[in-house]
Amino acid sequence: PEAESAAVPVAAQALAEQSVFDEITQGLLQQPATISPKFFYDQLGSELFESITRLPEYYPTRTEHAVMQQHAAEIAAAVGQGRTLIELGAGNCEKARALCRTLAPACFVGVDISADFLQGAVARMREEFPHMDVRAVGADMTRGVTLPANLPRTGRLVFYPGSSIGNFDPPHALMLLEQMRELVDGEGEPGADGGLLIGIDLPKEVEVLEAAYDDAAGVTAAFNLNVLTHVNRLIGSNFDPAQWRHLAFFNTLHSRIEMHLQAMSPLQVRWPGGGVRDFAAGECIHTENSYKYTLPAFTDLLARAGFSRARAWTDPRDWFAVVHAQP
Numbered sequence: 630p631e632a633e634s635a636a637v638p639v640a641a642q643a644l645a646e647q648s649v650f651d652e653i654t655q656g657l658l659q660q661p662a663t664i665s666p667k668f669f670y671d672q673l674g675s676e677l678f679e680s681i682t683r684l685p686e687y688y689p690t691r692t693e694h695a696v697m698q699q700h701a702a703e704i705a706a707a708v709g710q711g712r713t714l715i716e717l718g719a720g721n722c723e724k725a726r727a728l729c730r731t732l733a734p735a736c737f738v739g740v741d742i743s744a745d746f747l748q749g750a751v752a753r754m755r756e757e758f759p760h761m762d763v764r765a766v767g768a769d770m771t772r773g774v775t776l777p778a779n780l781p782r783t784g785r786l787v788f789y790p791g792s793s794i795g796n797f798d799p800p801h802a803l804m805l806l807e808q809m810r811e812l813v814d815g816e817g818e819p820g821a822d823g824g825l826l827i828g829i830d831l832p833k834e835v836e837v838l839e840a841a842y843d844d845a846a847g848v849t850a851a852f853n854l855n856v857l858t859h860v861n862r863l864i865g866s867n868f869d870p871a872q873w874r875h876l877a878f879f880n881t882l883h884s885r886i887e888m889h890l891q892a893m894s895p896l897q898v899r900w901p902g903g904g905v906r907d908f909a910a911g912e913c914i915h916t917e918n919s920y921k922y923t924l925p926a927f928t929d930l931l932a933r934a935g936f937s938r939a940r941a942w943t944d945p946r947d948w949f950a951v952v953h954a955q956p
């Protein structure tokens with residue numbers, strides 16, 4: 630029986646590794662090649678992202694923080710006390726920690742793809758809030774989130790800050806919002822007193838947008854290039870990051886920042902199983918989209934996902950919105 634119970638997680642892990650291998654190699658063979666932005670976040674990538682959030686050019690994190698601080702009392706009154714707070718893409722849990730000080734949730738569930746990074750953050754949450762029920766879930770939310778059993782039967786607040794929803798194109802964002810709508814409901818429980826608190830980066834001057842994704846210190850470039858090192862580790866490929874350069878620009882037609890890695894000379898990349906991809910000089914791998922939604926466009930998306938009520942708070946320049954959405 631012991632060997633049997635051990636075999637299950639091993640098999641599950643092998644399956645997960647196979648699907649990661651398939652997902653990455655399929656993307657590399659596409660025209661143009663793509664790597665999903667979720668692969669930015671290995672340990673170093675998560676640390677580089679933390680550095681990005683402190684850059685002078687990268688306004689989203691500090692603007693969202695200012696909106697949350699400025700309107701803390703109203704936001705707390707709108708979402709209610711004693712909830713089960715579920716943060717998607719929790720990372721270092723810094724935002725949830727600030728929210729917990731005003732919301733006093735009964736329970737906190739941090740969900741992140743970078744499970745090891747999350748463990749440390751969740752341990753610090755337990756220290757600061759010894760009376761709160763704190764859980765960590767290492768999961769890729771694009772594959773669906775299974776919450777721990779036996780969560781308190783209180784209203785659920787799904788928290789998805791940082792404008793991470795911007796990483797998904799509108800049809801995919803809609804699917805994720807629908808999934809969040811289901812998380813709010815729980816197992817057959819009415820989600821009426823639950824909701825979603827979500828951060829949205831708004832359209833603004835192109836110069837401001839582009840500087841935020843191509844900073845002078847080169848931290849975003851290092852973050853983008855690090856995905857190649859992570860992919861090498863995940864699939865055994867032989868990318869040489871020194872042969873690639875970081876590109877970031879605003880695509881007005883799609884209202885999104887695009888990040889790419891551009892081959893500086895003709896390159897060949899190989900991986901186990903006979904995989905190979907040739908890149909011409911100047912050819913790109915598309916690594917990220919970061920959509921900038923207007924509030925009406927985003928409210929429309931929310932409504933289509935089953936959140937009929939929405940209230941938004943913004944900063945004085947209307948650069949970033951924090952939206953509370955309810956069924």
Ligand code: AVJ
Pocket residue numbers: 681689791792793795796841842849917918919
């Ligand atoms: C974490 C997805 C919100 O799109 O602004 C930052 C990621 N990429 N700089 C964003 C990111 C480059 C970030 N999100």
